[in-house]
Amino acid sequence: MSPGRPSLSDAQIAGFAAIAVLVHLVEAGIPSPVPGIKPGLANVITLIVWARWGLRSAVWVTGLRVLVGSLLVGSFMAPGFWLAAAGASLSLGTLALATGWNRALPRLPLTVVGASALSAVAHVSGQFLLAWRVFVPHPGLLHLLPLLLAMALALGLATGWLAQRLLQRLPATTADGYTSTHE
Amino acid sequence: MSLADRLLVMVLFGVVGLSFAAFWTPGGPATEAEIRVGGELVATLDLSHPGEHHIEGHQGISVLRVEPGRLRFVESPCRNRVCIHRGWLNTAGDSSACLPNRVSVSLRGSGAGAVDAVNH
Amino acid sequence: MDERLKQFFKRAAWGVALALLFVWLAQRQPEHDQVVIEEFLGLGTLINVSVYLESGQTEDQFDAAMHDIRPMIAAYQQRWSVITDGGLSAVNQALAKGEAARIDAELHPLFARAAALSTASRGLFDVRVGGLVDLWGWNRQEAFGTQPPDDEAIAATLAAIAAAPALDAAHYGPAPGVQLNFGGIAKGDAAGKIGASLRAAGFEHYLVNMGGDVVARGRKGDGPWRIGVRHPRPPRAEQPLMGIVTTRGDETIFTSGDYERYFEFEGQRYHHLIDPRSGRPARGLTSATVITSDPVLADAASTALFVAGPDGWRDTARAMGIDQAMVMGADGRVQATQAFADRFQASTGVAVTVLP
Structure with missing residues (x-):
């Protein structure tokens, strides 16, 4: 953890995870025009936490989201859960890479937009690999990969932009790690 | 977006472009096949389970072979071989028939890019 | 607990409740499949x-x-x-006896279309090739031929067609040796x-x-109908399509190809698309695809373009009023008109050359 970047308290992590689960559920309730393609708005929360409070907090929030989300939808330990977990792991992996990059090259930093595009593509790749290798070993599925990656890139840029806008509006953190609200 | 962002996004666009060059073909993969004899549905085959299926038609047995994601006629009592010449079928929306034996197959699937019919 | 946290969790609980309501609403009205299909x-x-x-x-x-x-x-x-007893069979039976045939009124419209399309295609589409079709065995549904017919038999049938009158809607013949x-x-x-x-x-x-x-x-709901076009010689089993056409309103897409109705004899492929000029399967193309609004025209034109071959298909398309057409040559090259190429979504590795 870099200095001046306090990590979140347990309660705050739970709070952000709850928001992420909420976003995830709302998204699940909206029918998608193309089956299997979702905007991934819950990732906005992960990105905000990553950009403001660092990788460790983002890993916690995302892990909780996947776990609680699947328990609520009832897909815990079912294929859907493993798909979400695979996607989340790879996407967190790329966020770790982005953290490393920013630490190594502080003068050429990646912002939340680039990280979002990268993690969205990684998310879809992770899900696809698992689906293709384990659940549906089906040569035809490979033809869908380019389409999925293109959608992921576009949606990743969109969610990244959204996260950036939200970060600009999010009040600065106080020294003790709580966000100060201005209500 | 920072300079690093722009570079990264350019690389990602390249990766997506390469994946199109490597894998993209329009037409969605079929996931199941409906088998009809004389127009009546007799079986629905899951194309993720390989195997051979013997379908009793009006003249004899038509043999269908299923491999992951595809299906073909391998034997049929017809002599004109149109059904066998059709080869492997793997696109949702495609269909084939052994007319003399009145056995037809229609592939179904709902992936992105599935077609409603195959012109041949 | 911190007051703000309390407030936050209260809001989150409300949010979750609302989200569950959305999920329930979404599942209550499942999107039922609005496309119904029947096959026969x-x-x-x-x-x-x-x-x-x-x-x-x-x-x-x-x-x-x-x-x-x-x-x-x-x-x-x-x-x-x-092959079964009906209006056209009666005409053919009269012709076989060397008599003139009177044509039933219900056959007139398509006879007239066939005559006009034959003229437009400069004889490349011709319904008078019935004798040749019989010789090659393509009329037998249960079993096609296994070897090509004699040269003399083909020559005799071609001569009979050459001597026969052009098609007419109301009556036809006598035309000895000709079948429709x-x-x-x-x-x-x-x-x-x-x-x-x-x-x-x-x-x-x-x-x-x-x-x-x-x-x-x-349309199929909020999208067009999507039609895949089969590749005559698929380079890979996973890629059976040359590409995709999405329809616009009222459209017909027909293909004539050499890859389904054929037999092989001494290593040579003999398919069912007979060139009325030679009496033999047309050479040079593996498929011809046509898009137009009129299904009768599309059917005749896909045959005529296939028969016209790599050098003649473009002119034949023009003569028949077809502006969307694509052919694949025996060498694997794909050519198309501009209007076809503009809308065709080709598969990877399929390069379409536009022939103006």
């Missing part, structure tokens, strides 16, 4: 009729329409078949009739697939 065998092929139901239309209405369409197609097959075969046009006509019946029953969004030749109208 007719005209020597598999006929697949898909209809997109608009609000208020039911599957029962579709079933009722299909209930009328099936016997109509059976009667149509009887009328135009060269409407196989290159009847499928298109029948597909058009199925479409007309569906429209009469109130369906405006349908797709009729006659063993690979497709007539489409309207």
